[in-house]
Amino acid sequence: MSTHGAELMYTYAVARAGCRPPDGLLGVADAPVETVAEGALAALVSRVPAADFDEEALRAHLEDMAWLERTARAHRSVVDTAAAEFCVLPLRLVTVHRDARGVRQVLAQRAEEFLSALVSLDGRMEWGVKAYVEDPGTAKPSVPASGSARQAPADGSGRDFLRRRLAHRQAQEQSQRRADELARAAHEALDKIAERSRLHRPQDPRLSGVSGRNVLNGAYLIPRDQAGAFAGLVGELADRSPGVRIELTGPWAPYSFTQAPQPSDPGGDTGAGGAG
Amino acid sequence: MTAPVPASEPGHPLADRQIALVDLLDRLLAGGAVIAGDLTLRIAEVDLVRIDLRALISSVNANVPSPFDDLGPDAEEEVAP
Numbered sequence: 116m117s118t119h120g121a122e123l124m125y126t127y128a129v130a131r132a133g134c135r136p137p138d139g140l141l142g143v144a145d146a147p148v149e150t151v152a153e154g155a156l157a158a159l160v161s162r163v164p165a166a167d168f169d170e171e172a173l174r175a176h177l178e179d180m181a182w183l184e185r186t187a188r189a190h191r192s193v194v195d196t197a198a199a200e201f202c203v204l205p206l207r208l209v210t211v212h213r214d215a216r217g218v219r220q221v222l223a224q225r226a227e228e229f230l231s232a233l234v235s236l237d238g239r240m241e242w243g244v245k246a247y248v249e250d251p252g253t254a255k256p257s258v259p260a261s262g263s264a265r266q267a268p269a270d271g272s273g274r275d276f277l278r279r280r281l282a283h284r285q286a287q288e289q290s291q292r293r294a295d296e297l298a299r300a301a302h303e304a305l306d307k308i309a310e311r312s313r314l315h316r317p318q319d320p321r322l323s324g325v326s327g328r329n330v331l332n333g334a335y336l337i338p339r340d341q342a343g344a345f346a347g348l349v350g351e352l353a354d355r356s357p358g359v360r361i362e363l364t365g366p367w368a369p370y371s372f373t374q375a376p377q378p379s380d381p382g383g384d385t386g387a388g389g390a391g
Numbered sequence: 392m393t394a395p396v397p398a399s400e401p402g403h404p405l406a407d408r409q410i411a412l413v414d415l416l417d418r419l420l421a422g423g424a425v426i427a428g429d430l431t432l433r434i435a436e437v438d439l440v441r442i443d444l445r446a447l448i449s450s451v452n453a454n455v456p457s458p459f460d461d462l463g464p465d466a467e468e469e470v471a472p
């Protein structure tokens with residue numbers, strides 16, 4: 116049998132068997148979301164054209180920002196819509212199987228792990244907190260109004276220039292240290308009331324288009340009934356951290372907490388490969 | 392086909408109307424359970440974050456001058472003696 120020109124199965128999330136996505140929910144490529152059940156588990160899936168989702172096509176697509184954005188938004192829409200109704204274990208973007216049998220196999224093989232993950236995520240949502248400081252590096256170092264900047268650097272103005280650069284640099288380092296301290300303090304406070312937390316890499320301002328340096332990009336797992344308290348704490352932190360802009364995003368499905376907690380892992384780092 | 396939607400604005404490639412794409416990619420590319428099934432892309436195991444963001448940054452760079460041109464590599468925090 117050949118699967119030529121066929122469809123593949125895009126898998127969004129794992130949930131307990133019996134959980135049903137809302138009717139009419141569409142996934143990537145606008146295909147209806149279905150479930151594939153195995154034992155106590157079910158996967159949320161939809162059919163996608165193999166021409167776009169086999170390995171080679173994907174490699175090309177993933178470098179295409181418009182494609183990546185469409186797919187990521189469709190993925191999120193399915194996962195978050197489902198997460199509003201029942202507990203889900205989100206899967207990574209572009210998890211694709213050949214057919215339902217392949218999906219069932221994974222559900223069977225990793226049933227224990229998935230079930231315990233679902234237990235640990237049940238009734239919790241993820242919230243994101245980002246902190247930014249205005250980076251003095253983005254403002255031009257102020258030039259004394261003597262007009263010397265316009266002239267060809269004579270001896271003296273050359274030294275002035277170096278002195279200004281040094282001062283500028285020191286100011287930057289100082290503000291960076293202060294920002295890092297504030298970020299650490301904010302994270303510690305949030306971590307204390309979160310069940311789990313994870314640090315994502317600070318975002319590159321060229322990608323986010325947001326001004327200021329991103330000094331904290333944290334994800335926090337919070338029981339649903341404590342969302343208000345968490346948001347309150349974020350507000351307090353914002354109030355007592357002058358010069359720092361704090362943003363709260365969410366609630367998210369628990370994307371950042373799909374792995375069993377690792378006691379001694381400082382987090383944040385995506386380690387190279389799993390241990391098989 | 393639906394009407395073409397500009398995927399990005401020049402200055403704010405990943406800033407978005409609803410949810411910022413960067414926030415989304417933090418989660419969908421670095422989070423989410425990784426499953427290696429039959430045809431599941433080996434690609435999903437490769438460090439996607441690296442493929443993607445690096446590619447994106449270079450595509451963005453063409454339009455947006457970096458504010459950090461003269462800073463060199465991220466300065467390490469210096470420890471005062």
